[in-house]
Amino acid sequence: MSVPQYRKVAALALVAGLGFSLTACSTKSDDGGDTAGGKVTISVDCQPVAAQKELLANWNADVAEFQKQNPDITIKSVSVGEQCNNPPDFTARLAGGTMTDVFYGYMTDLQQVLDSGKAMDITEYANKDTIPTWDSVDPALKEVFTDGGKLYAVPVKNYSMGLVYNKTLFTKAGLDVNNPPKTWPEVRAAAKKIAALGNGIAGYSEYSAGNTGGWHFTSLIYSQGGRVLSEDGKKAAFNDAAGKQVLQNLKDMRYGDNSMGSRQLLQWADLLTNAGAGKVGMFIGAPDSTQAIVSQFQGKYEDWAMAPLPGQTGPAKGTLGGGEGYFFKAGLSPDQVKAGLKWIAYQKLTVGKGQLDYARAKPQNYPVGLPQPLLFTNGSEAQKQELELRTKNANVDTANFKIFEENPVPIQGEPRNAQAIYAVLDSAMSGVLTNPNANIDALLKTAEEKVNQLLAAGS
Amino acid sequence: MAVITAPAPAGHKAPASPAGGRRSRKLRDNLTGHTFLIGAVLCFALFMWYPMIRGLVMSFQRTRRGETTWVGWDNYIRIIDDPSFWIAWKNTFYFTALALVLGFAVPFFVAILLNEFRHAKGYLRILVYLPVMLPPASALFLFKFYAYDPSEAGLFNAILTALNLPTSEWMQSPTMTMPAMVLASTWMNMGSAVLIYLAALQNIPGELYEAAELDGAGIWKRIWNVTIPQTRLILALLAMLQIVATMQLFIEPLILANGAGTQDSATSVAYLIYQHGFFQNDLNGAAALGMIMLVVLAAFSAVYVRLSTKED
Numbered sequence: 001m002s003v004p005q006y007r008k009v010a011a012l013a014l015v016a017g018l019g020f021s022l023t024a025c026s027t028k029s030d031d032g033g034d035t036a037g038g039k040v041t042i043s044v045d046c047q048p049v050a051a052q053k054e055l056l057a058n059w060n061a062d063v064a065e066f067q068k069q070n071p072d073i074t075i076k077s078v079s080v081g082e083q084c085n086n087p088p089d090f091t092a093r094l095a096g097g098t099m100t101d102v103f104y105g106y107m108t109d110l111q112q113v114l115d116s117g118k119a120m121d122i123t124e125y126a127n128k129d130t131i132p133t134w135d136s137v138d139p140a141l142k143e144v145f146t147d148g149g150k151l152y153a154v155p156v157k158n159y160s161m162g163l164v165y166n167k168t169l170f171t172k173a174g175l176d177v178n179n180p181p182k183t184w185p186e187v188r189a190a191a192k193k194i195a196a197l198g199n200g201i202a203g204y205s206e207y208s209a210g211n212t213g214g215w216h217f218t219s220l221i222y223s224q225g226g227r228v229l230s231e232d233g234k235k236a237a238f239n240d241a242a243g244k245q246v247l248q249n250l251k252d253m254r255y256g257d258n259s260m261g262s263r264q265l266l267q268w269a270d271l272l273t274n275a276g277a278g279k280v281g282m283f284i285g286a287p288d289s290t291q292a293i294v295s296q297f298q299g300k301y302e303d304w305a306m307a308p309l310p311g312q313t314g315p316a317k318g319t320l321g322g323g324e325g326y327f328f329k330a331g332l333s334p335d336q337v338k339a340g341l342k343w344i345a346y347q348k349l350t351v352g353k354g355q356l357d358y359a360r361a362k363p364q365n366y367p368v369g370l371p372q373p374l375l376f377t378n379g380s381e382a383q384k385q386e387l388e389l390r391t392k393n394a395n396v397d398t399a400n401f402k403i404f405e406e407n408p409v410p411i412q413g414e415p416r417n418a419q420a421i422y423a424v425l426d427s428a429m430s431g432v433l434t435n436p437n438a439n440i441d442a443l444l445k446t447a448e449e450k451v452n453q454l455l456a457a458g459s
Numbered sequence: 460m461a462v463i464t465a466p467a468p469a470g471h472k473a474p475a476s477p478a479g480g481r482r483s484r485k486l487r488d489n490l491t492g493h494t495f496l497i498g499a500v501l502c503f504a505l506f507m508w509y510p511m512i513r514g515l516v517m518s519f520q521r522t523r524r525g526e527t528t529w530v531g532w533d534n535y536i537r538i539i540d541d542p543s544f545w546i547a548w549k550n551t552f553y554f555t556a557l558a559l560v561l562g563f564a565v566p567f568f569v570a571i572l573l574n575e576f577r578h579a580k581g582y583l584r585i586l587v588y589l590p591v592m593l594p595p596a597s598a599l600f601l602f603k604f605y606a607y608d609p610s611e612a613g614l615f616n617a618i619l620t621a622l623n624l625p626t627s628e629w630m631q632s633p634t635m636t637m638p639a640m641v642l643a644s645t646w647m648n649m650g651s652a653v654l655i656y657l658a659a660l661q662n663i664p665g666e667l668y669e670a671a672e673l674d675g676a677g678i679w680k681r682i683w684n685v686t687i688p689q690t691r692l693i694l695a696l697l698a699m700l701q702i703v704a705t706m707q708l709f710i711e712p713l714i715l716a717n718g719a720g721t722q723d724s725a726t727s728v729a730y731l732i733y734q735h736g737f738f739q740n741d742l743n744g745a746a747a748l749g750m751i752m753l754v755v756l757a758a759f760s761a762v763y764v765r766l767s768t769k770e771d
Contacts (some may be wrong), residue, residue, distance in 0.1 A: 070534055073560070087520015087737065087738055088474065088733070088737035088738065091736070091737040091738075091740065091742075092737065095742055110669055111740070112740045114524055114525075115522060115523050115524060115525070115740060116525065117524060117526065118525070185468075200610060200612070209716075209717035209718055209719075210717055210718060211738060260611040262609045262628070263608065263610065263631075263721065264609075264631050264721075265630065265631060265716060265717045265721065266717075267717050272716075330525075366611070418604070419738060419739070419740070420738065420739035420740055420741070423738040423739055425732060426718070426719065427719060427722050427723055430719070430720070430721050430722060431722045434628065434631040434632070434633075434721040434722075435633060435721060435722065438722075443722070446542055450541065450542050450543070453537070453540060453541065454739060454741070457537050457741065457744070
């Protein structure tokens with residue numbers, strides 16, 4: 001073969017190869033996801049990552065057991081990271097349509113999922129046949145995932161925020177672990193004492209980046225009796241006395257007392273890493289934040305206790321409640337939806353199985369006995385069974401959460417377009433936490449302007 | 460691009476129509492070249508041009524409830540009305556200007572310095588190039604947690620304290636955010652520029668320096684009168700490339716400032732695109748901003764193309 005001919009062949013081979021590889025890209029590699037010969041395959045995300053050894057082993061055992069019980073269903077597990085819904089990744093998957101058949105999302109994601117047009121209405125499928133405990137699932141949780149009378153996701157976890165505090169640091173600072181702060185001025189005083197321990201310890205720590213600042217601002221303004229959006233959800237409502245008080249409290253602690261540590265612009269893992277290292281006296285969070293501190297950030301359960309969210313002059317007027325659920329990708333066959341619901345029922349909503357298998361979790365480095373989630377309606381049979389099993393197998397000292405449990409604060413949901421609003425409010429939070437001369441009025445005004453603008457654009 | 464031409468086979472007969480024949484012959488002659496080109500064209504079409512066109516289309520649409528509608532200039536108006544829009548441009552230009560002063564001058568003088576060394580040249584070049592080999596994310600995390608720690612435990616603050624100088628909050632200080640990002644970015648990227656300058660410097664005929672020396676020119680005069688004029692095209696080209704690259708500032712704010720930084724002090728245009736697209740459920744607004752950025756960068760790129768044509 002002459003050189004030019006050889007080159008021609010090489011060029012053709014190159015193009016053919018490229019063609020093949022492009023075809024390979026465009027071909028749906030996922031051969032499952034459909035129904036064949038009575039067998040159904042569904043892909044499900046939020047499988048724990050390899051670093052979460054015990055959780056991953058539990059998940060895999062659950063899949064094996066579920067498939068044994070339902071030989072016609074095959075579950076394809078997909079892991080999407082330790083934090084199953086990192087907003088940018090979630091958006092990318094949603095925009096690209098690369099989510100799994102049954103995909104994990106926050107309660108705040110409903111709007112975005114609906115806008116993408118890629119979620120399925122599962123109202124007619126979610127019932128006692130697919131989820132035996134369905135009638136016991138708290139209607140308020142179902143409501144969060146409902147739009148225009150149609151259900152789009154199954155709730156699998158919920159939480160509300162309180163004041164999480166480090167008992168060891170409390171003791172060291174001479175504070176009473178059984179009498180945690182009830183008001184923000186008391187939090188400030190306690191934070192000052194804890195920060196006085198030195199060694200880089202923050203008395204109180206707070207988020208201000210990666211949307212988490214806005215998320216916590218929301219809970220803080222609820223505690224003041226304020227709100228993020230107007231009643232009709234069309235205007236920002238945080239630029240008021242309550243919003244100003246939230247930022248003023250933080251500014252006073254950060255620059256008045258220097259009790260919040262020097263490192264700011266913290267996002268989710270940053271604060272919990274510091275907490276795990278024993279460098280945080282108090283922060284606001286849900287009971288399961290202690291789980292993250294222990295299982296992911298090397299902390300110890302015995303260090304942590306929880307109180308209700310403080311208010312400005314008395315108990316908090318409200319606290320933020322949120323949670324997670326599983327959505328269904330548009331275009332699934334009825335059999336696939338049913339299979340997905342059955343799997344969620346088994347792994348998330350059956351007492352003694354999956355996430356509610358407390359006997360299995362007890363010896364593991366995974367907390368049993370936390371006061372949440374509370375998925376089932378008060379007084380329902382499922383709730384009775386769950387609480388009984390939880391108490392019997394508790395491996396954390398439930399006394400640490402007693403004050404939180406016994407003093408419930410009214411729970412308020414997250415605002416519409418929550419993630420977008422949180423991104424804006426991050427800026428107000430970072431303002432007071434990094435600038436000693438921050439102008440609170442100006443910060444709130446700018447944030448208000450931005451939120452109003454994005455609400456107008458979204459409507 | 461050089462086109463590989465296949466030799467015409469012996470005994471080739473002239474075609475009936477001279478014009479059509481020329482075309483078909485030309486096509487046949489260049490077949491190999493065109494075949495090779497298909498791969499590149501396909502790659503560009505699929506991964507560059509298609510997304511660009513799609514972005515342009517998206518910037519005039521809005522998707523709500525799975526339904527896409529044409530909205531004219533709405534997304535552009537909304538994006539320009541975003542209070543962060545002008546801040547992001549101001550930050551981006553500020554970063555670009557700072558990066559030009561620091562990230563442009565420093566590698567040039569490092570190259571001149573390296574060029575002067577007689578010994579350990581290779582070793583020093585590797586040393587300068589080393590940070591380029593470090594993944595940008597790792598390098599930035601080093602800066603974030605090690606150098607820019609706002610407490611006194613941070614590397615830079617420890618040095619400042621040792622020198623009895625006031626410390627800084629680095630990425631948490633709105634005034635230091637940009638200089639700190641430029642510093643990290645220059646450290647990360649200057650290796651490549653140094654190597655390019657070195658190559659250019661080595662192309663300058665030694666006689667010019669000898670002549671200058673005979674005329675009594677000192678080091679500065681030699682740099683000013685010989686080095687800079689001899690390398691000015693490379694300097695101009697790299698400056699343009701650098702402007703286009705630095706204006707796409709993204710990973711530095713994302714990692715060093717956890718995004719927007721203190722009150723938008725780190726928000727760049729590229730980061731604002733990301734924020735709209737991935738945090739605010741506004742991919743259409745993000746596309747509009749992307750188009751605005753494209754137009755601005757195209758202007759700089761046009762200058763680059765002119766310069767590079769001049770060099771040819």
